[in-house]
Amino acid sequence: xxxxxxxxxxxxxTAVDYRKSVEAVxxxxxxxxxxxxNWNCCGALHVPDMTVRAALSARTLASSKGLDxxxxxNLCYSNLMRANAALEEGSLKTRVNEALTVKYDGNTKxxxxxxxxxxxxxxxxxxxxxxxxxKIKAVPYYGCLLTRPxxxxxxxxxxxxxxxxxxxxxxxxxxYYYKTKCCGxxxxxxxxxxxxxxxxxxxxxxxxxxxxxxxxxCPMCHLQLDAKQKAVEKKYNIKLDMPxxxxxxxxxxxxxxxxxxxxxxxxxxxCDKLIAKIGR
Numbered sequence: 478x479x480x481x482x483x484x485x486x487x488x489x490x491t492a493v494d495y496r497k498s499v500e501a502v503x504x505x506x507x508x509x510x511x512x513x514x515n516w517n518c519c520g521a522l523h524v525p526d527m528t529v530r531a532a533l534s535a536r537t538l539a540s541s542k543g544l545d546x547x548x549x550x551n552l553c554y555s556n557l558m559r560a561n562a563a564l565e566e567g568s569l570k571t572r573v574n575e576a577l578t579v580k581y582d583g584n585t586k587x588x589x590x591x592x593x594x595x596x597x598x599x600x601x602x603x604x605x606x607x608x609x610x611x612k613i614k615a616v617p618y619y620g621c622l623l624t625r626p627x628x629x630x631x632x633x634x635x636x637x638x639x640x641x642x643x644x645x646x647x648x649x650x651x652x653y654y655y656k657t658k659c660c661g662x663x664x665x666x667x668x669x670x671x672x673x674x675x676x677x678x679x680x681x682x683x684x685x686x687x688x689x690x691x692x693x694x695c696p697m698c699h700l701q702l703d704a705k706q707k708a709v710e711k712k713y714n715i716k717l718d719m720p721x722x723x724x725x726x727x728x729x730x731x732x733x734x735x736x737x738x739x740x741x742x743x744x745x746x747x748c749d750k751l752i753a754k755i756g757r
Contacts (some may be wrong), residue, residue, distance in 0.1 A: 478509065478593075480511070480547040480588070481544040481585070482513065482547050483512075484549065485518075485519060485696070487696035487697070491700055493743065495696055498734075498739040499725050508593065511544070513540045518533060519533060521552060528573060530556070531563050534557050534560035544585075547590055547593050549694075549696070551697070552697055554623065555625055555628060561583065561585075570583070589630065604646075607732065609730070609733060611731050613648050613649070614648070617639040617650045618656055619631075619636050621657055621658065621659040623636070635656075636657065647731060653683065658679060660675060660676055660701045661673065662700060673708060673713075684719055690751050703721040718746065720747070720748045720751045721744065
């Protein structure tokens with residue numbers, strides 16, 4: 478299996494731990510990720526001009542070399558999908574291609590890495606790679622962008638793909654009603670108070686569920702729930718101590734990789750208790 482790979486900005490910055498786990502796990506599964514050369518930012522949610530925003534994603538999609546394009550970031554995935562949908566309108570596609578050296582043809586399918594594992598690789602095959610079933614309880618947190626309707630990947634209201642992946646690793650996905658609620662990451666700079674309030678709600682529900690960790694699929698969600706967890710505790714005078722781990726790190730633990738191989742030492746909320754419970 479081979480994919481064109483669009484890592485997004487975070488994989489070379491704040492989410493090097495995610496990148497480390499992706500490289501280890503996907504290599505072990507025999508899934509080849511060929512990184513797009515000279516890639517650019519997807520435009521995030523902050524580029525107001527539709528033509529410019531669509532062109533940023535179109536330039537990336539045009540570099541796929543005929544392969545499906547995989548990405549690890551919910552925001553990048555959503556932007557690539559939104560651009561694909563928007564560029565079905567002929568005049569926008571014409572304007573965008575006038576600015577591109579390599580022209581966008583609309584034939585590249587963006588896929589989140591979770592989709593690659595669940596739909597393309599398959600959870601039955603993944604379960605066969607499990608060396609140590611994870612006897613823990615885990616929150617399946619999708620975030621607000623991964624399953625939006627235009628993405629056509631999972632149910633926007635009640636997605637199950639991450640729940641099923643967690644179960645395939647021997648862990649228990651807890652019932653979690655905020656699984657697609659925003660973590661507050663996109664507004665952290667402009668409205669920190671509201672961002673911390675949103676994160677607080679997610680973390681308290683996770684704590685109350687009896688979960689040992691929250692499993693995320695997005696570097697922005699991880700940054701907000703891991704790096705800002707201490708700020709939430711201080712602001713609201715609560716104790717959370719909730720490890721936030723990427724789904725690829727959860728896979729790696731079940732497949733026998735060490736915490737160091739998965740970059741888990743870079744987390745700000747320690748995973749020591751989680752690892753002890755798993756028995757590693």
